[in-house]
Amino acid sequence: MAFELPPLPYEYGTLEPHVDSMTMQIHHTKHHQAYVNNLNAALDKFPELKDLGLVDINKAVGTDKLPTEAATVIRNNGGGHYNHTFFWKVMTNPSNTNGPSGAAKEAIEAAFGSVDEMKTKFNAAAAGRFGSGWAWLGVKSDGSLAITSTPNQDNPLMSGLPDAAAMVPILGLDVWEHAYYLKYQNRRPEYIAAWWNVVNWEQVSANYEAAKAGTVPL
Incomplete structure (x- = not known):
């Protein structure tokens, strides 16, 4: 069966003003x-x-x-x-994003000390990715959370990546220029900071529960 482009779960303007x-x-x-x-x-x-x-x-x-x-x-x-x-x-209208909660929040705090510290490390991974790629928060094989980045369209499900990158993604950010250049031009850190305003934490929590249960969320 051929793959198809999935519809967005919201309108194109839903993420304004953070993503145009x-x-x-x-x-x-x-x-x-x-x-x-x-x-x-x-x-x-x-x-x-x-x-x-x-x-x-x-x-x-x-x-x-x-x-x-x-x-x-x-x-x-x-x-x-x-x-x-x-x-x-993993994105939603800014009015719907209230921060992590429940088991996902507890796991973030256990791994990074606080949600803010997780964001700091995630931002560094996203901003530090040279050229095109992605930043990820995911569940490792031991059940703990970790942050990594991958080049191009690689992701943590693929084999042959460094051990630190192997995980089941629960949150990901596209840092290819086409994801932000019309609004932010070369200001990638500004785009990264703004993106937190549209993170769908309910979806992240569902992704975390799926990953802990041994399922890859999609």
Whole structure:
């Protein structure tokens, strides 16, 4: 079955003024759509991979499960499709974001000392990612929370990354320039700081519960 561009769970202007409507429209309908199209085109050449779901495709990156001649295009576009599908869901209208709560908040405080300290470390990972990539908060194999960043459209589900990057994502931030350049130009730290105003903490909590239960949230 071919992959499809998922609809956003809100309107393009919902994240204003922190993420502008034009950026969201271009990001979703052009960039994300291109990853979907390119992934489908690659999988058309390898029908044996078509039964894999998006999570399994990403887990297969860096392993011998992917044909060598398709590994790079599937890594880039399968990663792009997963990352963006995940990203849209961890954002919401600014009026709906109230900060972490419950088990997720307790885990953040246990791992980092406080929510503010987690944000400081996350911001550093996002701002320090050279070129294009992502910052992630995730659950490691021992159940603890950690922060990492990945280049391009890589994500912590993929094999062959440094051990510190291996985790199940529960929160992720796109720091490719196309995610913020229309509004923030080269001011990536300003974009990162503003983005916290649209984080969907209810989704993050649900992602955390899923990850603790052994499920990869998508």
